[in-house]
Amino acid sequence: MTTKAARLFRRMDGLFAVYKPQGVHWKLIRDTIESNLLKELNSCPPPAPQLAVKFQLLSSGENNGSKDLILSPSMLPSLANHPLVTGPQFHKVHVGVGHRLDAFSSGVLVLGVGKGNYVLEHLCKSHVTRDYTLEGEFGRATDDFSDTTRVIEKTTYDHVTQDKLERVLAMIQGANQKALITYSQMDLRTQEAYELAVKGLLYPHGKSPPILTGLRCIHFNPPHFTLEVQCVNETQKYLRKLIHEVGLELRSSAVCSGVRRTRDGPFKAENALTRQHWTADCIIQAIAHFRKTTRKIRKSGMYRQTDGQLNSSAKIQEQIRSEIGQSDQEHVELTSPTSDRIVDRVAPGTG
Amino acid sequence: MGLDAVVRPSPLQEISEEEAIQIQVPSALPPDSFTLKPYVDQSETLSKLVQLGVNLWELEQRPNVGSMLVRLDFHADVAPKLLFLKDLGVEESKLGTILTKNPFILTESLDNLEARVSYLKTKKFSQESVAVMVSKAPYLLNFSVERLDNRLGFFQKQLGLSAEKTRNVVTRLPKLLCRSLEPIKENLKVCELEFGFRGNEIQHIVTTVPKVLIANKRKLTQIFDFVHNTMDVPHSLIAKFPQVLNAKFLRIKERHLFLEYLGRAQYQPSQPNYISLDRLVFLPDDVFCSDVALATLEDFERFQKTL
Numbered sequence: 227m228t229t230k231a232a233r234l235f236r237r238m239d240g241l242f243a244v245y246k247p248q249g250v251h252w253k254l255i256r257d258t259i260e261s262n263l264l265k266e267l268n269s270c271p272p273p274a275p276q277l278a279v280k281f282q283l284l285s286s287g288e289n290n291g292s293k294d295l296i297l298s299p300s301m302l303p304s305l306a307n308h309p310l311v312t313g314p315q316f317h318k319v320h321v322g323v324g325h326r327l328d329a330f331s332s333g334v335l336v337l338g339v340g341k342g343n344y345v346l347e348h349l350c351k352s353h354v355t356r357d358y359t360l361e362g363e364f365g366r367a368t369d370d371f372s373d374t375t376r377v378i379e380k381t382t383y384d385h386v387t388q389d390k391l392e393r394v395l396a397m398i399q400g401a402n403q404k405a406l407i408t409y410s411q412m413d414l415r416t417q418e419a420y421e422l423a424v425k426g427l428l429y430p431h432g433k434s435p436p437i438l439t440g441l442r443c444i445h446f447n448p449p450h451f452t453l454e455v456q457c458v459n460e461t462q463k464y465l466r467k468l469i470h471e472v473g474l475e476l477r478s479s480a481v482c483s484g485v486r487r488t489r490d491g492p493f494k495a496e497n498a499l500t501r502q503h504w505t506a507d508c509i510i511q512a513i514a515h516f517r518k519t520t521r522k523i524r525k526s527g528m529y530r531q532t533d534g535q536l537n538s539s540a541k542i543q544e545q546i547r548s549e550i551g552q553s554d555q556e557h558v559e560l561t562s563p564t565s566d567r568i569v570d571r572v573a574p575g576t577g
Numbered sequence: 578m579g580l581d582a583v584v585r586p587s588p589l590q591e592i593s594e595e596e597a598i599q600i601q602v603p604s605a606l607p608p609d610s611f612t613l614k615p616y617v618d619q620s621e622t623l624s625k626l627v628q629l630g631v632n633l634w635e636l637e638q639r640p641n642v643g644s645m646l647v648r649l650d651f652h653a654d655v656a657p658k659l660l661f662l663k664d665l666g667v668e669e670s671k672l673g674t675i676l677t678k679n680p681f682i683l684t685e686s687l688d689n690l691e692a693r694v695s696y697l698k699t700k701k702f703s704q705e706s707v708a709v710m711v712s713k714a715p716y717l718l719n720f721s722v723e724r725l726d727n728r729l730g731f732f733q734k735q736l737g738l739s740a741e742k743t744r745n746v747v748t749r750l751p752k753l754l755c756r757s758l759e760p761i762k763e764n765l766k767v768c769e770l771e772f773g774f775r776g777n778e779i780q781h782i783v784t785t786v787p788k789v790l791i792a793n794k795r796k797l798t799q800i801f802d803f804v805h806n807t808m809d810v811p812h813s814l815i816a817k818f819p820q821v822l823n824a825k826f827l828r829i830k831e832r833h834l835f836l837e838y839l840g841r842a843q844y845q846p847s848q849p850n851y852i853s854l855d856r857l858v859f860l861p862d863d864v865f866c867s868d869v870a871l872a873t874l875e876d877f878e879r880f881q882k883t884l
Binding site for chain 1: 613
């Protein structure tokens with residue numbers, strides 16, 4: 227008979243997303259979630275105590291009439307398996323973290339529990355794009371590119387207008403498109419490469435520096451401005467440096483006051499768990515919600531390992547991308563799917 | 578070749594009752610082990626401790642505590658101390674947790690324990706307050722009389738409180754008497770110099786929330802910085818509601834930003850729609866959303882995901 231704790235533990239297998247608050251290290255979140263899961267598992271009632279044969283001095287039965295004490299065996303509960311002696315039933319739950327977020331950033335953080343950790347590896351290698359919202363402020367430059375560290379220089383920003391900003395963003399995006407084509411190691415003069423590029427399925431093979439596949443300005447209210455970025459292979463420091471470089475290109479300076487990840491592959495912010503919901507039952511519900519996406523990621527990972535050819539893996543990537551693309555169209559912030567943006571921007575970038 | 582010289586009886590040989598009684602059976606207990614599990618059933622001390630609720634697994638992780646517990650004799654060492662604690666007024670349900678936190682009560686001599694309790698009674702602590710203090714800070718009675726005296730004197734002098742108020746503070750947080758004094762002195766200096774609280778404000782804060790004295794200095798500074806500089810709350814209001822210094826920083830930050838987004842961040846008592854700091858911090862999430870922010874819990878969660 228399986229105990230309640232064992233049944234609960236078997237349900238803790240899969241991926242889910244958590245919304246990381248700003249200022250908190252990712253390791254603290256991982257430890258909090260692990261201790262919450264362990265607390266729930268260890269609060270299940272322990273198994274019944276085992277019985278052991280013990281010899282006790284009991285008085286003999288009434289038929290003898292005398293009060294002799296004789297040794298007689300009886301089954302008594304043994305204290306050796308008491309939970310206060312053996313300790314808690316579960317000591318460790320394997321909780322792994324997907325693409326990490328540093329302490330300054332906030333946003334969607336993918337975590338894997340139990341067997342989901344194997345799928346995390348496939349997710350990291352599967353070239354999924356990530357969506358970030360970057361908040362910037364003109365007028366200052368700091369050594370860490372964020373707004374809390376030491377200020378190095380102060381500049382004016384009155385000359386910055388929205389179309390100058392758009393021009394700078396277009397130039398950056400053109401450079402990134404060129405990098406994407408170079409690192410995808412595909413000759414664009416072939417027909418199949420052209421078709422992939424039209425559909426927006428080019429992605430870098432092997433190791434590559436951070437590449438932005440999409441970039442636009444959502445909000446411009448000098449000195450504050452907000453950019454929306456889709457990128458591959460990035461770190462949060464690179465994105466803060468991007469804001470700094472935007473400021474430099476506009477002949478001013480800028481610091482980043484917030485980096486927020488709104489999407490990590492197929493995991494979006496709407497389904498991410500906030501701090502109040504980091505309990506075992508909410509996590510198990512979230513794992514059940516993401517079961518289909520987890521299965522798809524695992525299957526695509528298996529195909530990529532067995533089949534090294536470009537075409538078939540491209541087909542699987544296309545399948546995942548189309549699902550992400552369909553769900554992207556429901557996403558409020560994006561107005562056009564990724565493929566359109568690439569076709570638009572190639573012309574002014576190369577021109 | 579010498580084996581044939583030894584005559585060994587066969588195990589199926591019949592022997593008389595007297596010979597059977599004289600056979601020595603070696604004890605099945607292992608001479609050493611990593612856990613207390615093999616000894617629990619045989620040892621009276623250990624089984625009685627488990628029945629009291631002492632967490633033996635936790636205690637055997639600490640170095641040398643396991644061997645000390647196995648060597649104790651129940652009737653000579655453990656029983657007198659347990660009766661002493663019961664006479665003091667400590668509840669039986671709490672005995673297990675006290676012994677789990679501090680097993681060295683059982684090795685302290687009974688005279689020392691009685692001397693320390695009588696010292697506390699001369700300082701006019703009532704019987705119930707001594708019992709409460711021992712259950713909250715199990716290491717209290719392991720400290721010598723001079724050390725307790727030193728600490729009580731320090732608190733009375735440094736905080737400038739009357740004897741009655743010092744007793745009240747120490748009864749609510751007896752850990753103050755167990756810890757070292759350097760971090761407490763640093764916290765007091767930080768309150769006075771860095772935060773800029775006046776003497777009587779510090780006294781009021783400490784009597785309302787004694788935990789400020791042993792709080793982490795960096796976290797305290799972070800909370801005070803946010804409340805005073807970002808939320809623009811003056812010193813007098815913070816001193817009036819010191820619970821805010823004890824709260825979690827992320828909670829204060831998210832709730833304040835939510836109220837600011839809704840336009841309801843009003844912390845001055847003279848203005849309309851005033852929100853007191855203790856209501857900001859103390860209320861659970863659903864009550865906060867419905868009463869203070871006048872919004873739904875889902876709105877608050879959606880807002881949290883935009884921070």
